[in-house]
Amino acid sequence: MQDDRSVTVLRLGHRPGRDDRMTTHVGLTARALGADEVIFPANATDALETTRDVTERFGGPFEARPTDSPVGEVRGWDGPVVHLTMYGEPVQERVGTIQAESVGQDLLVVVGSEKVPFDVYEAADWNVGVTNQPHSEVAALAVFLDRYFDGRELDRSFENAERRVVPTALGKEVKEPGSEEP
Numbered sequence: 001m002q003d004d005r006s007v008t009v010l011r012l013g014h015r016p017g018r019d020d021r022m023t024t025h026v027g028l029t030a031r032a033l034g035a036d037e038v039i040f041p042a043n044a045t046d047a048l049e050t051t052r053d054v055t056e057r058f059g060g061p062f063e064a065r066p067t068d069s070p071v072g073e074v075r076g077w078d079g080p081v082v083h084l085t086m087y088g089e090p091v092q093e094r095v096g097t098i099q100a101e102s103v104g105q106d107l108l109v110v111v112g113s114e115k116v117p118f119d120v121y122e123a124a125d126w127n128v129g130v131t132n133q134p135h136s137e138v139a140a141l142a143v144f145l146d147r148y149f150d151g152r153e154l155d156r157s158f159e160n161a162e163r164r165v166v167p168t169a170l171g172k173e174v175k176e177p178g179s180e181e182p
Contacts, residue, residue, distance in 0.1 A: 059158025
């Protein structure tokens with residue numbers, strides 16, 4: 001969120017045809033809920049393009065970039081690493097420690113796709129679970145980011161937007177920034 005807690009989300013794997021929407025949603029969720037960057041596997045080109053397009057249209061700052069070695073990103077990360085896994089320690093018991101120990105450092109949040117190699121579990125500073133039940137990695141990312149930022153990400157402003165959503169009780173409204181208020 002462009003403060004003392006720079007957060008990068010890494011999508012660890014991507015199965016073309018099977019994970020296209022889910023990988024895209026990892027990027028969109030990371031952007032909307034306070035992360036500064038998302039890293040996609042090199043074969044997730046549609047997710048990369050969509051995330052960049054949404055950032056251009058709805059504002060940033062937010063970066064999306066590919067990598068040829070997602071596991072190499074984890075191994076080479078210079079800062080704390082959180083791995084979101086259903087097998088991890090409960091988020092509600094670890095988020096305070098993660099907040100305290102990551103101040104002033106770049107945090108990497110890893111979300112999987114296919115089977116996660118065991119060395120990712122070992123490389124992570126924290127293996128964190130949201131409910132310890134099978135569910136979506138997008139849901140785990142959303143819950144983690146909301147708890148990590150204490151809800152501040154919900155009031156985030158996005159710069160250089162071509163479009164903005166106008167909150168309404170019923171219907172849909174999207175306007176260009178600076179246009180007349182409803």
